[in-house]
Amino acid sequence: MGRLTFFLSEAFRALSRSAAPSIAAIITVAVTTLLLGVLAPVLKASGEKNQEVREQIGLRVFLFDDATEADLKSLEKRLAGVPHVTGSRFCSKACAKRTLAGRLEDDDVLTELNSNPLPRSFELDIDDPGNLHSVTAAISPPNSAGKPTPISPAIDEVRDAREDAAEITKVTSAVKIVLLVIAALLLLASLFLVANTIRLSIYARRREVEVMRLVGATNWFIRWPFMIEGVIVGLAGAGIAVGILWLGKVTIVDPLANDFALIDNLSTTGFVPLVLLLVGAAVLVSALGSGITLRRFLRV
């Protein structure tokens, strides 16, 4: 117990003596943690969306309206023979209309249409999403100019659900990558700033360290105050970030969540695990930063 109070008093003594670098490190840790706190729910949500899209993978072969019944019969046989195709369903114009109606919340649009413009199609089941490209190539192999040429004149277009998904995810993933890069850079910056704070602290206390070494303090006895100093920086930074996140949740996200179901399941659920994750990450980064410096500058 006496040791712990000694370590803590040494750590606080060092922090208050080199206030400017300590504050810089605390703010950087806070900004990094804050960004992670915003990013983590967004990444989690978009990850779930991606998974959902992947599970829906299938291939749709759209047909020309003027294709004959005989064409369709022979095409169905050929499609069933394509490797990796595990099943096929024919979807008539009426079927297509029903599917669309199911997706639309307001199906007035369909009743207002006098005719049915939707094409007939075959829906193919593929054994594995990874084989999508080879199946597409088998049904509609590219000609010498690289343009897809369907194996049957009845085929208008071959589309996989991933193309739709790609459109959606392309935008979100670009944002995601940018945010991730910024987060990684900030993480690195906090690591180095904490490391630098500890380095300055070691420098400011080199006489103490020397005396400790020479009177026979053990290596860990010398290291602990510096480790604790780093962890205090991490905790302070995480505390500020969590405070801001909580304010943001109460003032911005919670009122919106009453109106929009979308926001609700994004960021307000699991606030406690999120806080634990953030504090854990901040402390880990700070301890790592201290550890790096101690290894390099405190050979005891």
Place this chain on the structure above:
Amino acid sequence: MNLLGTRDRSRTRRRGGEGHDRRPQREAAAKRHAGAPPIIELRDATVVYPGGHVGLDRVSLDVDRGEFAFVVGPTGCGKSTLIKLLIRELEPAAGQVLIAGRDINSMPSDRVPQLRRRIGTVFQDFKLLPNRNVYDNVAYALQVIGEPRGQIRSKVPEILRLVGLQAKIHSYPDELSGGEQQRVAIARAFVNHPPLLLADEPTGNLDPETSIGIMQLLYRINRTGTTVLVVTHDREMVDKMRRRVIALEEGRLVRDQAGAGYHHDESTTEFAARMRAELGVADEDVAPGRGH
């Protein structure tokens, strides 16, 4: 009396050795004859600094328990290297360094703190912490080896009384004279009552009167049974002390002899009086006028 023994054992020893000044030198001499290994033993110890400079060149010597010995020589002769070697700040390129019969360079590095706790070291530049007062400077040495607070509270005032600084307990190092700073450094080195005390140039920048006071203090510590090894270039002081002198030159041992007229049983007061007389310093507290 094992140098590398546990702290508990050293405590019992101290309690038994009631009254530091009264323990006769003969007792230490008797132990020497009992076959205990010398407290310091160098066997062909060679230190080569990076760059090829030879700090110590095949030095062999023994220092017995309870001895008071000087290491002298010009600047750069390897005196400070010797101290660093004894506390394993440096490792020899060849040869062996034995403390209390144990080769300190073959012990695992996590035992080094234990070794250093059993050797008090007074550094040339004192190495006092400027932002702590006298009490805290001495207490710090105990805190960092995990000494319980109660022990610190009783040991620190006791040692400050021994070195004669009880009145300066709340002063900061920059408020003290050179001699007083040296006393704080000695108090810090001896607060744990180590069996071996090393002092690097303890009278380096001090006037003769203050130097005698410091030497008297080291002699008093020696009389408690502690082996004292003093590194100095102050030849005049050494000659007057009439103790064993180990002379180094360019890293080599050139002379090792006991001083003529070695007074084993001289009391610290007699010692100081004789030193003042021989160095021609005015004697204030023993017999006025005798020093001239």
